[in-house]
Amino acid sequence: MAVDATSTALGDHEIRVVDGVRTDLLIGGSWGPAEGEATFDVVDPSTGRVLTRVADASPQDGRHALDAAVAAQPSFAATAPRERYDVLMRAYALMLERIDDLALLMTLEMGKPLAEARGEITYAAEFFRHFASESLRIDGGYQTAPAGNARFLVAKQPVGPCLLITPWNFPMAMGTRKIGPAIAAGCTSVIKPAHQTPLSMLALGGILQEAGLPDGVVNIVTCLRAGEVMEPLVRSGLARKLSFTGSTKVGKVLLEQCADKVLRTSMELGGNAPFIVFEDADLDEAVAGAMAAKMRNMGEACTAANRIFVHESVIDAFGTRLAQAMGDLRVGRGTEDGVQVGPLIDEAGRQKVADLVADATGRGAQVLTGGEAPDGEGWFYPPTVLTGVPRDARMAEEEIFGPVAPLTPFASEEEVVAAANDTPYGLVSYVFTNDLRRALRVAEALESGMVGLNQGVVSNPAAPFGGIKESGLGREGGSVGIEEFLEIKYIGIAT
Numbered sequence: 001m002a003v004d005a006t007s008t009a010l011g012d013h014e015i016r017v018v019d020g021v022r023t024d025l026l027i028g029g030s031w032g033p034a035e036g037e038a039t040f041d042v043v044d045p046s047t048g049r050v051l052t053r054v055a056d057a058s059p060q061d062g063r064h065a066l067d068a069a070v071a072a073q074p075s076f077a078a079t080a081p082r083e084r085y086d087v088l089m090r091a092y093a094l095m096l097e098r099i100d101d102l103a104l105l106m107t108l109e110m111g112k113p114l115a116e117a118r119g120e121i122t123y124a125a126e127f128f129r130h131f132a133s134e135s136l137r138i139d140g141g142y143q144t145a146p147a148g149n150a151r152f153l154v155a156k157q158p159v160g161p162c163l164l165i166t167p168w169n170f171p172m173a174m175g176t177r178k179i180g181p182a183i184a185a186g187c188t189s190v191i192k193p194a195h196q197t198p199l200s201m202l203a204l205g206g207i208l209q210e211a212g213l214p215d216g217v218v219n220i221v222t223c224l225r226a227g228e229v230m231e232p233l234v235r236s237g238l239a240r241k242l243s244f245t246g247s248t249k250v251g252k253v254l255l256e257q258c259a260d261k262v263l264r265t266s267m268e269l270g271g272n273a274p275f276i277v278f279e280d281a282d283l284d285e286a287v288a289g290a291m292a293a294k295m296r297n298m299g300e301a302c303t304a305a306n307r308i309f310v311h312e313s314v315i316d317a318f319g320t321r322l323a324q325a326m327g328d329l330r331v332g333r334g335t336e337d338g339v340q341v342g343p344l345i346d347e348a349g350r351q352k353v354a355d356l357v358a359d360a361t362g363r364g365a366q367v368l369t370g371g372e373a374p375d376g377e378g379w380f381y382p383p384t385v386l387t388g389v390p391r392d393a394r395m396a397e398e399e400i401f402g403p404v405a406p407l408t409p410f411a412s413e414e415e416v417v418a419a420a421n422d423t424p425y426g427l428v429s430y431v432f433t434n435d436l437r438r439a440l441r442v443a444e445a446l447e448s449g450m451v452g453l454n455q456g457v458v459s460n461p462a463a464p465f466g467g468i469k470e471s472g473l474g475r476e477g478g479s480v481g482i483e484e485f486l487e488i489k490y491i492g493i494a495t
Contacts, residue, residue: 010051014108014335017101018199023054025061025222026205028068029215034061040224042199045111045343046333046378054198057223059232062190065219066233069161069188072216077158077186079214081135084183088132090211095125095204102172102203107334109197110171111342111379112297114334123461124173127180127477130461134482135184145492153491158186159264160240162485163233165226165254166201167245168194168345169300175201177461177476178243178266179208179218185485187241190219192230196345198222227253237261241485244268245302248425248470266474266484268302268466270399271427274420275305275456276442278413279313281432285454287321290405292456293430295329295383298341299403300349302471303428303450303459306400309416312409319387319407323368326383326405333378343379344402350379353402360386360393360406370404391419413438421447427467428458449475 010018023039024031034055041050057065095102103117112120141154162182166174171193182189193201205220223229233239234257241264244254248270258265275293277286293305310318334342344350354373361367370384381402389395389406396408410416420429428450431442443451449467452458459465464478474484 010108014104017104018052018108020101021052021105021199021203022206023052023199023202025055025057025065026202026218026220027061027065028071028219029209034058034223040195042109043196043346044108045345046335046380048347048377048379051108052199054202054222057221057229059229062221062223062229062233063236065190065221066161066163066236066238068216068219069190070238072214073158073161073188076188076214076217079186081138084135084186085132087208087211087213088128088135088180088183091207091213092125092128092132094207094210095121095128098207102200104335105203106171106197106200107342109199110168111345112334113339113342116297117334120170120173123459124170124176126461127173127176130477131180131184131482134181134479137479138185138482138486150495151493153493155489155491156486157489159485159487160187161238162187162189162241162243163230163239164189164191165230165242165244165246166191166193168196169297171197171200172204174245175204177465177481178245179204181476181482181485182243183213183217185482187485188217188219190221190233190239192221192223192226195222195224195226231257234258234263235260239263241265243476243484251472264484266476267472268476269427269470269472270425271302271304271467271471272306272397272399272423272425273303273428273430273448274446275308275430276416276420276432277308277310277314277318278431278433278435278438279311280434281314281454282434283314283318283321286318286432287325289430289432289452289454289456290322291325293452294405294456295326295341295403296457298344300345300401302399304400305405305430305456307396307420308405308407309410309419310407312411315387315407315409319368319385322405322407323385326385326403327369329383331374331380331382341383341403344381345379347379349401350381353381353400353404356393356395356398356400356402357384357386357404360389360395363390363393365389365393365406397423413442417442417445421445424470425467426469427471428452430456
């Protein structure tokens with residue numbers, strides 16, 4: 001669909017990149033409009049202006065997509081692992097070949113700076129390379145029965161057609177993290193990207209076609225009314241697995257729906273990550289870690305440091321250094337040179353951040369830097385550091401999902417571990433200390449699926465990503481990521 005340069009104020013190259021993406025539904029290997037040719041707007045969060053319009057699928061469109069995945073499943077499950085490997089590696093190469101255009105597309109629809117968008121494309125492509133190799137390592141087992149009169153053969157087979165639902169904050173990486181293992185395991189899928197950021201996924205669909213993926217293996221359904229389109233697919237009995245990344249609230253609804261047909265589920269849900277700085281930590285290292293854990297994606301990440309606990313003896317020094325580093329960041333449209341912090345995804349997201357800051361300051365927190373949304377177009381919020389944030393502040397319970405670092409003092413190891421675990425979430429925790437014994441004690445005591453010790457980034461395609469408690473079920477990435485898409489079959493053989 002053509003873009004009006006006058007209304008969107010896009011440059012020529014930006015227009016070309018947006019126009020280069022198919023904006024229809026991808027079903028059974030063919031691109032086509034939604035029922036009734038319905039569409040919805042994709043908006044640039046840095047300006048609030050429309051970039052383009054994409055197909056708005058109906059429930060019937062969704063069913064057509066699932067039917068295509070079901071039809072393609074038997075033949076795709078029978079493909080040789082090397083064929084699946086080759087498709088994923090070709091897609092990996094194409095993503096890196098087109099990294100500049102893919103990064104620009106992501107920046108335009110999501111807002112993150114170009115440098116960060118390029119980093120996500122590299123990270124996203126790596127899931128294809130990682131799971132390409134995993135496709136060649138699907139194994140089983142053979143053993144003698146204890147009584148000696150039989151043999152046990154254990155085989156692994158594709159789960160079957162999958163429903164994949166991805167969020168807006170990492171529109172490419174969250175797609176490849178699900179699509180990669182599904183393809184590697186021999187599963188077909190219907191993927192629904194977030195309505196705020198559908199263009200990255202649609203571009204990925206085109207790349208997979210070019211890489212030689214058979215028709216119907218990956219079907220892409222874009223829509224505004226996700227519940228209306230996806231719930232019938234979950235309850236249809238045709239899909240055999242659901243993989244979802246998003247809020248815990250929505251995840252719980254989907255789990256209830258999946259129970260109807262006993263679908264296998266993978267859930268990567270909300271987080272409330274504690275970031276703990278002990279008195280013996282290297283403060284420069286801790287500040288750098290906090291910047292990485294807090295400011296990745298403008299703070300719009302489930303792994304973002306949400307509660308920063310700093311020992312009372314160093315909180316002033318740490319706060320001063322962090323405020324300096326945060327205050328020095330350049331805010332602006334992600335396409336501009338030197339910009340390090342882009343806009344938040346929409347006005348509702350920005351208003352939530354502003355409300356959380358107002359609540360904390362109203363309870364006695366002090367602003368060290370930032371704290372007020374600027375005037376003008378776009379949904380920007382400045383990097384903000386608050387100190388003395390009380391533990392009854394709303395941001396101690398809710399994901400901030402924005403560039404706000406709240407500092408809370410603590411006095412003892414026992415106290416901070418108890419405070420860190422005082423949440424229904426358990427995705428990731430961060431600990432900064434130079435005491436090895438303390439590091440191991442605290443890492444083992446923290447109730448989270450991942451722990452970053454003296455580092456502010458834990459995500460890696462080769463590592464198992466996931467949480468405990470209300471932060472989710474299952475793992476993505478690592479050698480275990482493909483297991484989520486495989487069933488185990490035991491065959492007893494009489495001898």
